Amino acid sequence: MIKRLSKQQRQFFFFGMPFLATMVGATAMLSNLTQTKFDLKDKKVQAVSKEEELKLDANRKRLNLQEEYFKLAENEKDWDMVRVPRPKGIDEPIFTKST
Numbered sequence: 001m002i003k004r005l006s007k008q009q010r011q012f013f014f015f016g017m018p019f020l021a022t023m024v025g026a027t028a029m030l031s032n033l034t035q036t037k038f039d040l041k042d043k044k045v046q047a048v049s050k051e052e053e054l055k056l057d058a059n060r061k062r063l064n065l066q067e068e069y070f071k072l073a074e075n076e077k078d079w080d081m082v083r084v085p086r087p088k089g090i091d092e093p094i095f096t097k098s099t
Contacts, residue, residue, distance in 0.1 A: 005013060086092070
């Protein structure tokens with residue numbers, strides 16, 4: 001059957017048809033894949049009703065900026081600013097030398 005086709009028809013049969021089939025198949029596969037992705041994402045997102053929102057607000061700890069500041073400051077009590085020595089052969093920059 002293939003030998004009876006002209007050269008132009010054979011080129012379409014060997015190159016054009018597989019290309020078109022790949023494009024159509026890839027479009028169908030990608031649309032299913034993206035739809036699945038969005039469906040899974042929608043399952044993770046939940047709508048919160050007013051009652052649930054009020055329950056969440058009641059259990060929440062109030063934020064106090066002063067307490068948070070002191071918690072962070074505790075970690076820095078032992079901190080000292082120490083200058084890192086320069087490697088040998090590298091001089092101080094001119095603008096920081098004291099004369």
